[in-house]
Amino acid sequence: MPSYSSRRLALRRRVIIDTDAKNEADDQFAIVHALLSPSFDLRGIIPAHFGFRPGRSERSMLDSREEVDLILRLMDLTDQVRVENGAPYALPDHKTPVPSPGAELIIEEAMRSDDDPLFVAFFGPLTDMASALLMEPRIAEKDVTVVWIGGPPYDGPPAYHPEFNLSNDIRAASVVFGSQIKLWQIPMSTYVMTAVSYAELDAKVAPCGKIGEYLVRQLVEFNETWAGRPMEYRCLGDSPAVGVMLNPQCGRYVERPAPGFTAEGEYDFSVTHRPIRVYESIDSRFLFEDFFAKLRLFTKESGTL
Numbered sequence: 001m002p003s004y005s006s007r008r009l010a011l012r013r014r015v016i017i018d019t020d021a022k023n024e025a026d027d028q029f030a031i032v033h034a035l036l037s038p039s040f041d042l043r044g045i046i047p048a049h050f051g052f053r054p055g056r057s058e059r060s061m062l063d064s065r066e067e068v069d070l071i072l073r074l075m076d077l078t079d080q081v082r083v084e085n086g087a088p089y090a091l092p093d094h095k096t097p098v099p100s101p102g103a104e105l106i107i108e109e110a111m112r113s114d115d116d117p118l119f120v121a122f123f124g125p126l127t128d129m130a131s132a133l134l135m136e137p138r139i140a141e142k143d144v145t146v147v148w149i150g151g152p153p154y155d156g157p158p159a160y161h162p163e164f165n166l167s168n169d170i171r172a173a174s175v176v177f178g179s180q181i182k183l184w185q186i187p188m189s190t191y192v193m194t195a196v197s198y199a200e201l202d203a204k205v206a207p208c209g210k211i212g213e214y215l216v217r218q219l220v221e222f223n224e225t226w227a228g229r230p231m232e233y234r235c236l237g238d239s240p241a242v243g244v245m246l247n248p249q250c251g252r253y254v255e256r257p258a259p260g261f262t263a264e265g266e267y268d269f270s271v272t273h274r275p276i277r278v279y280e281s282i283d284s285r286f287l288f289e290d291f292f293a294k295l296r297l298f299t300k301e302s303g304t305l
Contacts, residue, residue: 012041014116015245016109018086019238020124020168021071022063025048027123028215029291031071034121035081036294037246043109044082046102048124050259051168052231061088067179074211075123086128090169097131106132110139119245123238130172131182133179140181140272145243148176152267153189154256154278162265163188172263177258183276184244188249191237191278196288198232204292208299216251236288244279245286251282 004125017034021027047064050056059062065085072078086102097103100136106128109118117137122129129146132139150165166173170282176183206216223231243250260271 009038013245014109014118015040016043016046016047016106016118016120017205017245018048018120018122018124018128018138019068020050020060020064020165022057022060022069023124024154025219025234026217026238028067028071029236030123030242031068032075032211032215032295033239033242035071035075035077036291036298037242039246042081043118044084044085044105046128048086048122048126048128049168051090059088061086067119069216072212073213075298087131090125090127091130091171094171094175095134095136099128099131099135100128100172101182102128103131103135106114107136107139110144111136115143117143117145118143118237120148121149121241121245122165123149125169125239126150126172126176127169127259129181130169130175133175140179143182145182145184146176147184147186147245149186149241150193151185151187151237152265152304153187153266156189166167166206166261166265167176171263174261177260177276178271178273180274183258184253184279185276186240186244186251186282188280190282192235192239193282194236194239194284194287195233195253205295208295210301212295212299224235239291240279240282243282248288249283251279252285253277253279267292 019027019030034042045068047061047068049061052058063096068083072081084101084105087098087100091098106120120129126148148164151162201216203213219234223234255275258273258274258276260266260268
């Protein structure tokens with residue numbers, strides 16, 4: 001009997017992952033979790049840009065592509081998952097898309113003639129989704145759900161301003177929030193509920209073969225380079241997008257009118273659009289125990305545990 005990591009279920013959910021994979025150290029965990037989830041029919045991964053800032057990469061989308069390729073190589077999945085590059089930069093205005101193979105992938109899957117729902121999860125900016133909508137507006141009429149990790153809290157001040165994923169393409173967020181496409185938002189006040197400690201990662205992830213060792217090592221190295229303070233934990237803030245696709249009840253949510261955005265990255269409640277789902281909490285026990293178990297089973301099956 002195959003392990004859970006390789007089992008393919010009779011009913012699966014079509015999924016596309018759009019990830020700024022080399023921006024921080026949490027995308028990698030969410031990508032691996034998605035790859036190991038048998039209820040996902042993973043139609044492709046889109047490497048995304050993560051903006052331009054002093055001291056950071058000037059080729060961020062290509063850096064994300066290299067990181068996605070590395071993850072697939074460490075899991076011996078090279079050429080088994082479609083990877084299409086996303087936009088190298090943000091929208092120039094609210095009406096002009098940034099065409100890319102990634103945006104074309106979204107359109108291709110959204111416009112399929114069958115009625116199989118499609119979920120498109122964004123761990124970074126919404127550039128590729130906005131571009132797809134601008135290139136082919138009819139996808140907003142299809143059974144497509146956008147799951148976005150991003151946006152500031154709705155109540156109380158953000159931990160930092162503007163929220164990072166939003167700041168990398170505010171225009172794209174305005175396009176997506178102002179459309180009719182179904183949207184599940186996981187804002188900063190929710191995605192920060194996902195802290196894991198070094199001790200937990202050393203015990204449950206690092207022993208799991210090449211990919212487990214890499215996940216933990218790159219996370220610690222990122223903290224040591226960028227945190228600027230003593231730390232023995234990190235929030236795996238992109239993982240909730242995987243959790244709510246696996247189990248839509250993996251957190252408490254409310255329905256609220258989609259707001260607009262100011263040029264500075266604040267919500268504009270004077271402009272409202274169709275209702276969207278906003279997650280206010282996440283079941284971190286389900287989320288992380290599922291990931292740890294799948295990673296261990298995958299590693300055991302591959303003979304490296």
